[in-house]
Amino acid sequence: MAELIEDAEQISLQELGESLLEATGGDPAALHALTPPDLLEHPRVRTLWEGRPERAGWELLATRLAFEAALELGLRARVGRTLELTGTVAAAVEPPDPQVLAELVGESHRHLAGQGVLDTDMPGYGAYLRGLLERLRLRGAILHPWLEPYLAEDGNQWRIWGGRREGMPAFPLGQSRPRFPHDRYRGHRDAFDSLAATGATPTWLVDWAVRTIGVEPGMAPSLNRRMFELLDAEEVVRARPTRRGGSAYGLDPRVIAVHDVPEDGMAPSLLCCDVCRSPHAAPPEQFAAWVGTPCLRYRCPGRYQPALPEPSNYYRRLYRSRTRRRVVTAEHTGLLNRREREQLEAAFKAGTDPAAPNVVVCTPTLELGIDIGDLSAVLLTSVPRGPAAYVQRVGRAGRLTGNAFIGAFLPAGPRALYYLAQPEHMLAGEVRPPSCYLDAVEILRRQYLAYLIDLAADGAVPAPPMPPKIGLVSGAGRAPGTWLGEVVAASVVPDAPHVGEFLALFGTHLRDETAAALREFATVGLAAAVDRALAGWKARYDDLGRRRDRLKASIERLEQRPDPDDPDQRELRRLRGERYAVIVLLRELREESTLQALEGLGLLPNYTLIDDAATLEAVLWSHTEDGGFSGLRLVYQRPAAIALTEFAPGNSFYANQRRLVIDGLEIGTASEPLYQWWRLCPECAFGAPEASHRTWTACPRCRHAGIADSGARHQLLELRRVFSSDSDERTRVFDETDERERRHYQVLTTVDVDPGAVERAWQHRRVTFGMEYARVATIRSVNFGPAGRHGEQVWVAGAQLEPPRFRTCRLCGAVTGAREPGRTDHRGWCLTRSGRNEDWDHPVPYHQVETEAVRLLMPVATFEVDERLASFKAALLLGLRLDFGGEPQHLAVVVTDYPGSGGPGRRRFLVLHDTVPGGTGYLGRIADPERLRVLLDRARETIARCPCRSEGRAACHRCLLGGIDPSEIELVSRPLALELLDQLLGEWAFDPVPTIADADIGLVEESELERR
Ligand SMILES: [Zn+2]
Ligand SMILES: [Zn+2]
Ligand SMILES: [Zn+2]
C-alpha cells in the first residue's frame, strides 16, 4: 500500500483499493503476500498462486483488499503502527470545493440563528467541516458494497459477523465496528451516530459544532442535518435509506485522498493534542490548517500542535522498504508424522511455492539429520545442553554464504544467566562426540526379531508371506503354518542356528552376560513376548468395539426423544463425533501395516531406542454448517517418563497449533483394569502389588511395619494412554495468550534394589562409603497429583506427602477437575450416560523401569545433606562425561535414602542408573572400585584446576555444572566436592561385602555432630 501511494504521491481511497491487486502484476508470491491470513486457505483465492487463477478468486480478493484499505485508513487508522501513525502516509476527506461548502454552512448557521454573528474566537466553519469529515473517516463511515446490507438493516450485527458476506473479515462483539451518522435514529445502537439526538448530554456531533462555531447546543442538530444534506448534494457522502426509516450517511471512497508523506527527516504529517496527547495525521498540504484546530476527542479542550519528530522510525522504513515477503511459519517437531514432516522439509527447502513456510519453529529434532537446506538465521529459545548441541543447531545456518544471524533468547535461570555472562563457554566449548552402546539387551531383542523376519523374507526361514496388515496377523495368531508362527518357531526349536549367527555379527563387542541373555530370549522369551503383544493388541481392539456399541446405544436413546431440547442436540452431535472417531480408530488399528504395528507393540526396533511410550489420543469434534458433525482424531506419543507429567490429567499439551487438555485416563476394562492396589513402603523404596503377598506385616526390604497400615495402600495406574476430548474450535490456540500453561505435580522418584539382584558390592575401609552394582533396580516415579492441592497425609519411601491423587470415573476414566474445578466430562461411551451411578477411584499414575544401576553409599547423614549430595553428584557426572568421551545421555542420577539402623539419620545413596529398560551394559563395566577411582580422579583433577577457582564462583559449567539439573545449581560447590573426593580418594581401599544396604552410618553421624 505504502509503495502505491509513494509512487502516485496522491491517490483516492477508491483507486487505491482497485489498484492494490493490479500492482502485483499477477505474480504468485506477491498475491500470496497480500492475502489476509483468513483467506489463505480459501478454495478460490488460493488458486491465484497455485497456478490456475480463477476470476472469482481475483474479484473476491480485490473486494477484500479495498475493504482492508478502508479499514487501514479509516476505522483502524489510529490503532497501533498504522500507515498514518508512523508518518508514512496521511489521508483526508477532500470535498471538491471545501471553500464553497464552508460558506454554505455559514449561511445555514446565520439563517438558523437569525442575525447571529460568528464569535471571532471560534476556529470557524472550515474547521467544523474538516473535523466532521475526519470524524466520519476515522469512525469507519466509508461506503463499501459489503457494508450495504448492514446499513439497510439498521446496523444489524449479524451482517458483519456470523451472516457476513463471503470473504469479509468478522466484527465480533467487543471489537469496534463501522459507525455511520443517521438522521433520525435516537437510540444508542453501536452502528449509528444520531444526528437528531437532543438528550442532556450532547452527542459528539453537537459538541463539535459548539466547539468550532459556537452554535447554541439546541440548534446544533438542525445545523448538522443541514450539513449532511449539503454533503450529500455535493456527493461527498451518500444517503442510504434504512429499514426502520430515515437515512444513514457514508463517505464516498472517491473523496478520501491518500497522500504520500515525503521523507524530510521530520514527521511533517503528525500532530498531537496539547491536552490529551492523542495523535492526529494530516497531509503535509493541510498541516498548517490543522495546527490550532480543536482536538477531535469528545469534549477535549485541547488543540493540535505539531508532534515532536521521532529519532528513528523503524516502521516507516519497513513499510517503504518494498520487500514484501509474508512470514509463513510451520512447526517441525517429532510430533509430525513422516509424510507431514517430509512435505514440510521439501517445501521449506525449495522455497519456491509462495505458501511455503519460510520460518520453521523446531524442537531439538533440528539436531537430528533432517535436511532443511541452508538457513540465513537461527534463533534459539533456550540454552542447548552443551557445546555439541549448540554447534549442531546453529551450524544449520550460513552454509551457503558463510554468513548467518544467530541469536539466543535466554529464559531467566541460573544456567542461562551463567552463559549470558560467559558466552564463550558455550560458543567455543569442547565438543564431545555422541557415543553408542551395543549391550542394550532390550534393543538387541528387537533387532533379533527383525533379523528373523528378514530371514523369512529371504526364504532362509520357511514361512508364508507376511500379511500386510496387523489385523490379519492378529487374526492368524502364532498357530503353526502362519507367518508369525513359523518365524517364532524357527528360533524356538532346539539347536536353532539363528541366534548364534545373529550374535556373531557383533564379533567380540558384546559382553558374555548380554549374549547369554539374548540366547535365553531366543528360546524362551520370544514366544511369550509375541503372545503378550498380540493379546494386548486384541484386548484393545475388543474394548474399542464395546465402546462403539455403547455409543451407538446412547445415540439411539437420544434420537428417540420426541421433542429434543437444545442441550440434547449438542450432546447428540458430540456423541456422533465420538462414535465416528472410534470407528476410524478401529479401522486404523486393524489396517496398520504389520511392521509399523509390531514396532508400536515393542517387538521391533524403532528410532527412539526406548519403546516405552505413552500415547495421548485426542478426539475433536466440530459442527458443520448444515448442522452435521465431523470428528477428528489426533495421536501423540511421548516417552513414558516424561509423559508422567506432560500427559497428566489437567495438563495441556500443545501441538500443531492446538491446545489439548488431558481430561481422561485409560483405565482398562472392568475385567482387566490397568490399575491395581499396591503397597508402597512408608520408609523405603519398596513397593509391590497388594496381591503379590498373602498378608502384609512388615516390609520385605526394610522390615518396617508401616507397610501394613492402610496409609501404605495406593492405587497405581501405569500411564500408557490418556485422552482429551474437546471441540475442534476450542483447542485452537491462535487467539489465546502466548503463555503456555504447564501444571506442576507432586512426583516422587524412588530406586528399589533387591539385595538378591546385587552382583558385586564393596565397602570403603576407612570412610563410610560403598558401592554396589545391581543387574536390576526398579526406578519408579509416581505422580501423586497436582501441586498445591492437598489430601490426607501419608509417608512414602521416607517422604512426607499429602497426595490429592486423581479422582477418576471407574467406568470411563474421566478425571474430575481436569478442565474446571469439580467438573467431570464423562466419555461418550461411559455407562453413567445410560443411568449407572457414578463411581470413583483415586489412582496415581506411575512409570517404572527395571534396569542396571550402580548405588553409592554416601558419607552423609544429616548435615548439609542437599549441598553435599548435589556437589558429589555433579563430580560423578563430570567424571562420567570425561570417561565416556561423550554425553552419557542414557544415564541418570537420583538421590535416594534408606532407613538408618538406629540414629536419627538415614543412609544416603546416589544411584546412577540407565534409562534404557534392561540397561545398555555400560554400568556393568564401570561398577568396579578401580574404574570408579579413575573416574573420580579425573573429575577431581578437572575441578581442582578449573579456572573458575580464581573467578570467585562456587563452580562453573566447565567443571561441576556441566551435567547437573538447573534446580541444583545453587547447591553445588567446588570446595564441598573437593572435600568429599579428597576424603575418599586419600586412601582408596575396599572390602567386598554382600550389599551396602545395611552399612553402619553411626560414624558419619558422630563426625557430623563434631563438625557443627
Ligand atoms: Zn485532546
Ligand atoms: Zn521398606
Ligand atoms: Zn465416566
Ligand SMILES: [Zn+2]
Ligand atoms: Zn569451573
